[in-house]
Amino acid sequence: xxxxxxxxxxxxxxxxxxxxxxxxxxxxxxxxxxxxxxxxxxxxxxxxxxxxxxxxxxxxxxxxxxxxxxxxxxxxxxxxxxxxxxxxxxxxxxxxxxxxxxxxxxxxxxxxxxxxxxxxxxxxxxxxxxxxxxxxxxxxxxxxxxxxxxxxxxxxxxxxxxxxxxxxxxxxxxxxxxxxxxxxxxxxxxxxx
Amino acid sequence: xxxxxxxxxxxxxxxxxxxxxxxxxxxxxxxxxxxxxxxxxxxxxxxxxxxxxxxxxxxxxxxxxxxxxxxxxxxxxxxxxxxxxxxxxxxxxxxxxxxxxxxxxxxxxxxxxxxxxxxxxxxxxxxxxxxxxxxxxxxxxxxxxxxxxxxxxxxxxxxxxxxxxxxxxxxxxxxxxxxxxxxxxxxxxxxxx
Numbered sequence: 001x002x003x004x005x006x007x008x009x010x011x012x013x014x015x016x017x018x019x020x021x022x023x024x025x026x027x028x029x030x031x032x033x034x035x036x037x038x039x040x041x042x043x044x045x046x047x048x049x050x051x052x053x054x055x056x057x058x059x060x061x062x063x064x065x066x067x068x069x070x071x072x073x074x075x076x077x078x079x080x081x082x083x084x085x086x087x088x089x090x091x092x093x094x095x096x097x098x099x100x101x102x103x104x105x106x107x108x109x110x111x112x113x114x115x116x117x118x119x120x121x122x123x124x125x126x127x128x129x130x131x132x133x134x135x136x137x138x139x140x141x142x143x144x145x146x147x148x149x150x151x152x153x154x155x156x157x158x159x160x161x162x163x164x165x166x167x168x169x170x171x172x173x174x175x176x177x178x179x180x181x182x183x184x185x186x187x188x189x190x191x192x193x
Numbered sequence: 194x195x196x197x198x199x200x201x202x203x204x205x206x207x208x209x210x211x212x213x214x215x216x217x218x219x220x221x222x223x224x225x226x227x228x229x230x231x232x233x234x235x236x237x238x239x240x241x242x243x244x245x246x247x248x249x250x251x252x253x254x255x256x257x258x259x260x261x262x263x264x265x266x267x268x269x270x271x272x273x274x275x276x277x278x279x280x281x282x283x284x285x286x287x288x289x290x291x292x293x294x295x296x297x298x299x300x301x302x303x304x305x306x307x308x309x310x311x312x313x314x315x316x317x318x319x320x321x322x323x324x325x326x327x328x329x330x331x332x333x334x335x336x337x338x339x340x341x342x343x344x345x346x347x348x349x350x351x352x353x354x355x356x357x358x359x360x361x362x363x364x365x366x367x368x369x370x371x372x373x374x375x376x377x378x379x380x381x382x383x384x385x386x
Contacts, residue, residue, distance in 0.1 A: 070328075071264050071265065071296075071328070072265060072266050073265035073266060073296050074296065074297065103267065104266070104267060127350065127351040127352040127353035128351065128352030128353070129352075130352075130353050131327040131328045131352050131354075134324040134328075135263075135264065135324050135328045158321060159316075159320045159321030159322075159323075159324050159325075160320035160321070160323050160324050
């Protein structure tokens, strides 16, 4: 993780281009480079994408190309692995020049993070983002963890996430997507069993 | 609880005066009238205020007169029952024209809510504010509950609160205020006189 010292406003960040393809998150005005993604984590994200395609139109599914503004002042912007939009949030973003769900747009239906190894990455997904996505009002947040071999399912209840942890052959029970039939093993091996 | 339909910006809220002494919180731009305080709860918060005053300089203690901006846009402003400021925050805050800790100021060391009866008030203190104060970076949050007869101490660890519940003759353990030596019963008994 590389952290620069300059503090960005949200406007400066949205206009920022360092001429590389590096992806950043913005944490209280500071650029934080996204960790390199393990091949397996990429496979898991694409596998999940393929499963959601069976249920919902492709334009509601975003894989690693959409940011969410959590707070704008100080600016905090997150870059989830997978985002499932609602029709309402799609309508708000479909003509935007940059793929950013800004602070005044409706929340997506679901965000998913596939955890990268290491305490910093684990803390980010399990702790910081858990508070942040709750504040942002996102109804469901899944944390896919290939190392601990578990899926943490968080459901927003009165502004706070309630947690259920699934392992092995447990079916992931989503309130938002009840027709999604997926076991934890399927997700972690990223293939149909 | 009365909710108005007009959406306020933070600036509009700060300029707002309806000519009454009604206290409000601001939830994503909407004014929410604060619940009337049970007399019992007033005694509990006053008792805590006096206990804290034994260890903490008076100018760091705020009792029902200081607001805190959780998020700038859409604006969310909370009005805790008790707050303990840090010296660092006090330096920035002193001389402010209005008793409001804005989004760019450092966090207080501790906030305390004494829960008012009723589901809506409980949800606000246990669920919504738990997310709000965590994302605001407040290291410790106490929830005093005279109905359920317990004190919940939430400690911020890497962006998410860890919970400890104290009842009866359990001494309340605080990282924010090491000197405090109080049992849950002592605090709650202030409401039983």
